[in-house]
Amino acid sequence: MKLRLTRAQEELRDSLRAFLDAELPPEHEEGPESAEWAPDEEYEWIRAFNRRMGAAGWLVPHWPVEYGGRGLGILEQVIVREELAYRRAPLINPNGLSMLGPILMKEGTEEQKALHLPGIASGDVIWAQGYSEPNAGSDLAALQMRAERDGDEYVLNGQKTWTSSGMRAQWMFLLARTSKEKRRQEGITFLLVDMRTPGIEVRPIASMTGTVTFAEEFFTDVRVPIENRVGEEGDGWRVGKSLLSFERSNIARAARERRILDDLIAYCRTQAGTLRDPLADPIARSELGRMIERVEVGRAICYRVAAMQAEGHVPPHMASISKLYHSEFAAELVDVGSRLLGEYGNVMPGDPHCLARGQFSLGVMKQLLHKIGAGTSEIQRDIIAQTGAQLPKSAR
């Protein structure tokens, strides 16, 4: 495994840096709240910025040229994602870019690819992921949304919840039950749904930070044409799970952590010589040293996973180790940061005494999200135990 970038990879990164210098003013860098939750006016700016990134080929550089990419490799994509995240470039369509796009390339019909991939690559069409239901989260196979066949259509009834981008997405990919089988994982089908179809009601779910962060959707006799099915009827569990095998390195998270730590160190330097100088405190220095070590370990894990992916295979426990590491470390980092900021550590954005854009105060509130979204830490540990140590399957 080579640990140094090639000349071509360095040039790629430099050209992205030049693009971001020109196109991303500091006031539009992604704040501690995710870009997809931004207020309307800011969101419109972010959409336009995403379209400019799409036009310049920065959204999906690793996709084949015919689908709107540049035909580059996994490691180049990792370099681009790392730079984008470190610069806090706001991306608003992770579900389309990292989940649906790769699934369609692998499993979709030519018509589905032609219809949907260009809109993702250009930054025009936003997708939501409709997996979770009120009684199906970690235990996803418990999902109950029904899709009954009626001629050339499926008729959907049921509910989805905790949908990121749910208030803004134009399309949703979802899992629904097309038949009742003995094994709960059977009889599930993967469908693409235009969210403007009659019978869909989208309701916002507000979070404790005050912003609307999720949506829940109610489906009543929603008609979806069969050509919107990806894979065979009843094969949705396999299709739906395969999306987990695409974006595995977690490099964006590692880059965000590095940036947060750099901001924290920069803040500490501004306090040099004052009575509150954290760098004069041996305990604070030791905490910072530990954070620097953890950032380096986290980045190394991401590059290891990416190198495995480039070679064609990532064992499931490696991707879970990366997810688990970054979810837990992100929480630790904001906790250390808020303590080093002292009495200002919990001051929220909007208050004149708020420091570091509120990324530590809000981060402490939000840290739990990372440990739940995309599979909870408990589930990741279970996967690691099962596939990393070849333990028997759990009852899950």
Ligand SMILES: Cc1cc2nc3c(=O)[nH]c(=O)nc-3n(C[C@H](O)[C@H](O)[C@H](O)COP(=O)(O)OP(=O)(O)OC[C@H]3O[C@@H](n4cnc5c(N)ncnc54)[C@H](O)[C@@H]3O)c2cc1C
């Ligand atoms: C930031 C964020 C974004 C999200 N975005 C989306 C989205 O876009 N689309 C979507 O469909 N969903 C989304 N979700 C939902 C997410 O997938 C679920 O929250 C997650 O799968 C957990 O399911 P649950 O909330 O029902 O909790 P539960 O599954 O009920 O879990 C509750 C607790 O029990 C533990 N637990 C459950 N089973 C086991 C077990 N077998 N062993 C040990 N412990 C266990 C869990 O770890 C957890 O601590 C998002 C969630 C978050 C936080």
